[in-house]
Amino acid sequence: MAYDEQLAMRVRRFLNERRVAFEEKRMMGGLCFLVNGKMCMGVEKDRLIARIDPDIYEKALDRKGCVPMDFTGRPMRGFVFVNAEGLASERDLVAWLALALDFNPRAVSSRKKASIASVAPDRSPIPSSAPVQKASIERRQRRATGGSTAAPRPARR
Numbered sequence: 001m002a003y004d005e006q007l008a009m010r011v012r013r014f015l016n017e018r019r020v021a022f023e024e025k026r027m028m029g030g031l032c033f034l035v036n037g038k039m040c041m042g043v044e045k046d047r048l049i050a051r052i053d054p055d056i057y058e059k060a061l062d063r064k065g066c067v068p069m070d071f072t073g074r075p076m077r078g079f080v081f082v083n084a085e086g087l088a089s090e091r092d093l094v095a096w097l098a099l100a101l102d103f104n105p106r107a108v109s110s111r112k113k114a115s116i117a118s119v120a121p122d123r124s125p126i127p128s129s130a131p132v133q134k135a136s137i138e139r140r141q142r143r144a145t146g147g148s149t150a151a152p153r154p155a156r157r
Contacts, residue, residue: 003030003043007087011041011048014097028071038109041100047081048093050100051107054078060099064092078103 008031015022015033023034030044042049049069052060054077060066065086068075087093 002026002045004046007046007048008043010090010093011043011097014094018101020101035101035104038104038107040104040107041097044081047083048087048096050080050082050096051103052078052080052099053103053106056099078107 011033015035020035022040023037025032025034028042028044028049030042030049032039032042032049034040038051040051057077057080060080061068063086065083067081067083069079069081070076082096087096
């Protein structure tokens, strides 16, 4: 089990009760909940991941069970882990989820990888199963025969 299913169910219930459209995505060794296409909250092992306003980040770290989210040795400002002790009551969980949901409209979406459509919007990619055009076949034959498409001539003596 990579994440606590019970905690994930509690998060789903919170979002569904508030009729928030969300998407679940497995990432960071757990389950993330995206709202408006942006990571809002998640569950990793037995702890909550909350994306909160960076302006209240320092104050949030003083709360029970809250620690900086640190995957790489460098804490990510605005992201916190909330351990089980900070989620003991439903009231505690709702407070953290509300903080994350309140910040979501102001959160910056992560950059998406460039797609073909964004690079050349007026050109569609050529499918790999496209038939080879006759002109390119003739061009290949000319190259193979030294420039002539006619039958090879007999060699002179």
